[in-house]
Amino acid sequence: xLQAVLAVPRAALSFPRNGVEKAAIVIxxxxxxxxxxxxxxxxxxxLKINFRGKLEPPSFTHLLGTxxxxxxxxxxxxxxxxxxxxxTFLVLAVIVAVGCAIGIFxxxxxxxxxxxxxxxxxxWLGFPPLxxxxxxxxALGASLQAAIWALFFSWWPTYARLTRMVxxxxxxxxxxxxxxxxxxxxxxxxxxYVIPNAFDVLIVQATLDVSAVMLAISGLSFIGxxxxxxTPEWGAMIADGRSYVANGWWIVLAPGLAIFLTALAFNxxxxxxxxxxxxxxxxxx
Amino acid sequence: MASPEPLVDLAGxxxxxxxxxxxxxRTFRLRDIDISIGRGEVVGLLGESGSGKSTVANIIxxxxxxxxxxxxxxxxxxxxxxxxxxxxxxxxxxIVFQDPYGSLNPRATVRSSVMESLLxxxxxxxxxxxxxxxxxxxxxxxxxxxxxxxYPHEFSGGQRQRIAIxxxxxxxxxxxxxxxxxxxxxxxxxxxxxxxxxxMIRERHLTIVFISHDVNVVRLICDxxxxxxxxxxxxxxxxxxxLSNPQNEYTARLLEAVx
Amino acid sequence: xxxxxxxxxNVAISLRHDGRSMVAGVSFAVNEREVFGIVGESGSGKTLLTRTLFGLHDDAFLSRxxxxxxxxxxxxxxxxxxxxxxxxxAIGFVLQDPFSSLNPTMRVGKQITEAIYLAKGxxxxxxxxxxxxxxxxSEVGIPEPKLAFDQFPDQFSGGMxxxxxxxxxxxxxxxxxxxxxxxxxxxxxxxRRVIDLILDRSRRHKLAVILISxxxxxxxxxxxRIAVLYGGQLLNIVTAGEIGTRxxxxxxxxxxxxxxxxDKRLADVRAIPGEPVAAxxxxxxxxxxxxxxxxxxxxxxxxxxxxxxxxxxxxxxxLGRGVH
Numbered sequence: 001x002l003q004a005v006l007a008v009p010r011a012a013l014s015f016p017r018n019g020v021e022k023a024a025i026v027i028x029x030x031x032x033x034x035x036x037x038x039x040x041x042x043x044x045x046x047l048k049i050n051f052r053g054k055l056e057p058p059s060f061t062h063l064l065g066t067x068x069x070x071x072x073x074x075x076x077x078x079x080x081x082x083x084x085x086x087x088t089f090l091v092l093a094v095i096v097a098v099g100c101a102i103g104i105f106x107x108x109x110x111x112x113x114x115x116x117x118x119x120x121x122x123x124w125l126g127f128p129p130l131x132x133x134x135x136x137x138x139a140l141g142a143s144l145q146a147a148i149w150a151l152f153f154s155w156w157p158t159y160a161r162l163t164r165m166v167x168x169x170x171x172x173x174x175x176x177x178x179x180x181x182x183x184x185x186x187x188x189x190x191x192x193y194v195i196p197n198a199f200d201v202l203i204v205q206a207t208l209d210v211s212a213v214m215l216a217i218s219g220l221s222f223i224g225x226x227x228x229x230x231t232p233e234w235g236a237m238i239a240d241g242r243s244y245v246a247n248g249w250w251i252v253l254a255p256g257l258a259i260f261l262t263a264l265a266f267n268x269x270x271x272x273x274x275x276x277x278x279x280x281x282x283x284x285x
Numbered sequence: 286m287a288s289p290e291p292l293v294d295l296a297g298x299x300x301x302x303x304x305x306x307x308x309x310x311r312t313f314r315l316r317d318i319d320i321s322i323g324r325g326e327v328v329g330l331l332g333e334s335g336s337g338k339s340t341v342a343n344i345i346x347x348x349x350x351x352x353x354x355x356x357x358x359x360x361x362x363x364x365x366x367x368x369x370x371x372x373x374x375x376x377x378x379x380i381v382f383q384d385p386y387g388s389l390n391p392r393a394t395v396r397s398s399v400m401e402s403l404l405x406x407x408x409x410x411x412x413x414x415x416x417x418x419x420x421x422x423x424x425x426x427x428x429x430x431x432x433x434x435x436y437p438h439e440f441s442g443g444q445r446q447r448i449a450i451x452x453x454x455x456x457x458x459x460x461x462x463x464x465x466x467x468x469x470x471x472x473x474x475x476x477x478x479x480x481x482x483x484x485m486i487r488e489r490h491l492t493i494v495f496i497s498h499d500v501n502v503v504r505l506i507c508d509x510x511x512x513x514x515x516x517x518x519x520x521x522x523x524x525x526x527x528l529s530n531p532q533n534e535y536t537a538r539l540l541e542a543v544x
Numbered sequence: 545x546x547x548x549x550x551x552x553x554n555v556a557i558s559l560r561h562d563g564r565s566m567v568a569g570v571s572f573a574v575n576e577r578e579v580f581g582i583v584g585e586s587g588s589g590k591t592l593l594t595r596t597l598f599g600l601h602d603d604a605f606l607s608r609x610x611x612x613x614x615x616x617x618x619x620x621x622x623x624x625x626x627x628x629x630x631x632x633x634a635i636g637f638v639l640q641d642p643f644s645s646l647n648p649t650m651r652v653g654k655q656i657t658e659a660i661y662l663a664k665g666x667x668x669x670x671x672x673x674x675x676x677x678x679x680x681x682s683e684v685g686i687p688e689p690k691l692a693f694d695q696f697p698d699q700f701s702g703g704m705x706x707x708x709x710x711x712x713x714x715x716x717x718x719x720x721x722x723x724x725x726x727x728x729x730x731x732x733x734x735x736r737r738v739i740d741l742i743l744d745r746s747r748r749h750k751l752a753v754i755l756i757s758x759x760x761x762x763x764x765x766x767x768x769r770i771a772v773l774y775g776g777q778l779l780n781i782v783t784a785g786e787i788g789t790r791x792x793x794x795x796x797x798x799x800x801x802x803x804x805x806x807d808k809r810l811a812d813v814r815a816i817p818g819e820p821v822a823a824x825x826x827x828x829x830x831x832x833x834x835x836x837x838x839x840x841x842x843x844x845x846x847x848x849x850x851x852x853x854x855x856x857x858x859x860x861x862x863l864g865r866g867v868h
Contacts, residue, residue: 175388182401182456193390472585474820479813
């Protein structure tokens with residue numbers, strides 16, 4: 001399985017077809033790097049309040065200016081990168097892992113259990129995520145944590161259904177009959193047959209969901225049920241900056257642009273992956 | 286040279302299942318299947334698509350069960366086999382499928398597909414030994430072992446069929462079931478794979494069940510043949526006799542239609 | 545008639561999106577009442593050739609050569625559209641998969657009357673057109689045409705559907721019928737019946753037939769002459785009787801030798817080593833040279849002869865094998 005999964009990055013070097021896609025990859029890599037290293041690069045303490053220096057426009061000291069409480073926007077942006085992206089990838093990791101596990105299990109077990117699980121997933125998908133978010137905010141107090149839990153709970157069915165569909169499709173292929181003829185045990189079937197063949201579809205969905213999840217987290221923070229001020233999560237920053245749009249446009253612009261660029265970059269990458277990994281096209285190597 | 290006790294003994298096998306025919310579901314009935322295969326024989330199962338021959342192939346390899354009748358392998362009733370014995374059965378009976386494009390894991394290198402057989406059924410071998418054996422098998426079926434790190438889609442249909450054969454032979458089976466192994470291949474490649482089969486039969490003393498709709502191929506390599514139509518066996522006997530002097534009307538019509 | 549119905553001279557086919565030449569130097573002629581076979585393995589270009597020749601291929605076009613049908617030369621520019629105009633009334637097409645050729649939501653009788661209408665308008669009136677359709681159905685061997693008329697394609701077996709497709713093709717009274725692997729999806733008994741039907745119709749109605757197949761033996765027993773394609777090249781045109789009796793092109797001979805046929809023994813079947821070469825690879829010389837047991841240096845270096853004048857029999861062998 002490892003071999004198959006590692007083969008993708010090597011092949012991926014040939015994927016980008018135009019300047020936009022190449023730029024998207026570069027931007028995505030930069031943003032991830034900033035998320036990892038940002039906290040060391042930040043020139044100021046993102047939480048340090050300084051009322052005398054509030055609402056300063058971008059300058060050499062404060063490259064992105066200061067916000068309504070005098071906090072350095074750039075530093076907040078950098079810390080925020082880590083928060084927003086880490087929570088995004090955490091949510092994705094959990095929903096993919098849990099959703100796929102349930103989907104694969106459902107596909108293998110088949111029959112009534114499979115039916116029930118998928119109907120459960122269907123119903124679950126009908127729950128408005130916002131209600132869940134409010135619920136978690138009420139239970140845990142509005143925070144980034146609450147937003148993350150809400151997303152864990154509302155998003156796993158998507159991956160469960162997708163993985164189940166892909167797995168059923170894989171199981172119907174002749175090479176699975178060949179595996180049966182050989183007596184390949186179930187755990188090996190999952191690791192060596194199902195996951196490597198499902199990987200393409202899943203990676204495309206997950207990449208496209210990066211922006212969706214990120215927007216959900218920021219969105220929840222923006223409306224007040226996620227991260228709260230002074231946490232420098234990007235959505236929360238926008239909420240905070242709302243009041244200062246007239247005389248402090250940089251406060252909203254910086255995180256807004258950051259969200260926009262990140263979402264766009266990952267979407268472009270997701271589309272590129274979908275085009276390249278589409279199983280209906282003949283494979284090129 | 287058939288030994289007294291048949292390797293495969295199907296007696297009165299029957300199976301009913303719903304099969305999608307055009308837009309409706311119809312019940313397909315396999316019935317009164319009596320087949321016996323002796324060690325070293327090459328037995329053909331000849332019939333059109335829908336005759337049930339692939340189902341019989343799956344029953345023989347135990348990929349699917351059956352409703353009525355008995356199946357004895359090497360004298361043992363297969364329904365009495367323990368889990369461990371059922372697993373060991375898979376190193377006695379192997380299958381090669383029709384479609385070379387779908388029968389190999391597209392995400393596994395060709396060598397690892399062959400090594401998998403060894404991993405599962407020759408547990409005493411080290412990884413290095415598995416690699417060596419896999420390479421030797423690839424060579425035996427006419428492929429360059431240095432290409433073992435490539436993926437199935439980089440090979441042609443005929444080559445993929447060779448890989449599938451290598452994978453089946455890796456476990457050193459007694460009986461090889463071949464379900465229309467040539468049908469999806471180009472004409473000039475069919476002859477190559479046919480030659481490979483003939484060589485394998487001779488060198489490895491294999492017993493073969495050869496399922497096909499192609500009368501001419503069956504005529505060439507089979508000792509005995511069973512003719513199937515609509516879920517039943519309509520005639521059987523030595524290939525030379527049945528295919529030149531059929532007793533059954535369906536067989537006669539089939540032979541007359543063949544180019 | 546002396547003038548052939550279809551004359552194809554030195555035709556080349558290229559792909560639209562990159563201009564790559566896939567098939568080149570193809571010349572052959574088909575006469576009225578003649579049954580002409582085209583044989584090729586996968587990659588030979590036979591599907592590309594026949595589809596493009598009749599304006600049915602979206603991604604390829606005729607880049608060179610001339611095509612004359614029923615006395616009229618069809619110009620290369622606007623070729624596909626011009627050819628498609630002839631389809632339906634002058635040229636009938638029967639494809640491999642009968643199910644996808646028929647509209648699954650339209651009753652079969654209507655599909656035939658529609659075809660008649662498209663070719664001729666309703667000069668006979670609706671009632672007479674329906675009668676003509678039913679007569680056609682019984683002629684192609686569909687039992688109880690009155691009942692069958694109102695049924696849908698999925699109520700028929702594969703062989704019956706193929707007959708319906710054939711009836712549709714014939715309803716427009718074409719001069720030429722092109723059947724592309726019409727029996728591959730059918731069982732042996734039905735296959736024989738459909739081929740016999742096509743041949744019988746052709747004899748009785750002055751209908752020329754082009755029968756495309758990968759099965760050389762089927763063609764050898766059914767058609768008058770056979771064109772052999774390989775790797776995008778036309779290597780041989782032989783009369784069916786020559787196969788197995790006279791020297792023909794080495795590829796055609798090798799192809800014939802590797803087919804298990806009725807009267808052959810195992811030792812008579814000789815495989816061709818190597819893989820079939822695909823059309824489209826830029827090459828000089830004969831595409832079969834890499835697998836030919838007679839190949840010499842000239843086979844890889846000299847340009848391939850192309851049958852100028854579209855002679856009835858032809859061999860492209862640079863060593864002269866099969867040339868009369």
